[in-house]
Amino acid sequence: MSMRIFLIPSTTAALMLALPAFAADDAQTFVNKAAIGGMFEVDSSKIAQDNAKDQQIKDFAKRMITDHGAANAKLQKIAGEQKLQVPTQSDAAHKSDLERLQSTTASLDQPYVEMQRKAHADAVGLFQAYAKDGDNPALKSFAAETLPTLKMHQNMIEKIAGASASTPAVxxxxxxxxxxxxxxxxxxxxxxxxxxxxxxxxxxxxxxxxxxxxxxxxxxxxxxxxxxxxxxxxxxxxxxxx
The missing domain is CATH 3.30.505 (SHC Adaptor Protein)
Structure with missing residues (x-):
């Protein structure tokens, strides 16, 4: 029995090796995730600004309302120009987190901080991937321009979380x-x-x-x-x- 050996052409092999390990979302998926995440940032921060006990957390929440409000408006404008749909309602997971903040009978400082840590870790990952490998030039530029602000927010909330952990309220x-x-x-x-x-x-x-x-x-x-x-x-x- 004869055996056939199939060789992959060098150009094909090179292309296979060049593919990113994790592909970015497509344009509509990016818009969906970015819009829902942005809405959550603003809505949760409005609750925290009114009800948080720690002034540092209140100040952070105020900053989130301003920065994410501006980013949300910019995303909506770009998405409209690109004929993409922008979600107007949050998803079930984020709605659940908002309900938790609104209904808590204890201080909401800690749950808000933890939610913000997760939200910004997710946002940085999302925007970083799309800024690198996004399929829509306008949205790709938006992701790249917004990413430094998201990283700054992430550093801010990590510092707040670290300060809270090192100084218990005795x-x-x-x-x-x-x-x-x-x-x-x-x-x-x-x-x-x-x-x-x-x-x-x-x-x-x-x-x-x-x-x-x-x-x-x-x-x-x-x-x-x-x-x-x-x-x-x-x-x-x-x-x-x-």
Whole structure:
């Protein structure tokens, strides 16, 4: 039996190797994602500007409303010129996040910051890919021009998140301990929460998890007996079911 060996021409092989590992979205998909992301930035930031407790977060939210509002308007203009449709409503995932911010009974600072971290990571990835390999010259230029601002926003929110994590909002020594954990944006890391519980006289601290109210909850022992423990954003430690 004879065997045939097929060789790929060198030009074809070169083209195959030149293909990007991750292709950019097509023009309409880019517009859809950019518009929905931009709407979320403005809508979520309006909620945060009115309800956030941290002034730094309020200032960031104000900046997002201004910058993303301008970018959204520019995207709509370019998309219209290119005969592309611009979404006027958000998708289910972003609607869910907005509802979460609107309905939270605790501080929304932490969930807003986390949402912004994810939103800007997604936006930078989207715009970076389209600026490099986009299929529409006008939108490609828009992506390239907008990308530095998105990266600046990303750096801003990462700094805010880092500052919150390194400076937990501990109550003053003169403040009476409340009867139960106080809901609020808890900036204690898991390691910090564990140490604070240990400093309160507990051992074998385990299974720590932060609930929807920003309260760290877990298990520990004291005087040889097991108990549930909780730590709120003020640094108060509680034992038993709270």
């Amino acid at each position: 109550k003053s020594a003169s403040t009476p301990k409340p009867p139960a954990p106080v809901p609020g944006a808890n900036s204690f890391t898991e390691a910090q929460a564990k140490k604070r519980i240990q400093d309160a006289g507990y051992a074998d601290v385990s299974a720590l998890a932060k609930d929807e109210q920003g309260i760290w909850r877990g298990q520990a022992t004291k005087d040889g007996k097991g108990t549930s423990v909780a730590l709120d954003y003020q640094g108060n430690v509680f034992a038993g079911q709270q």
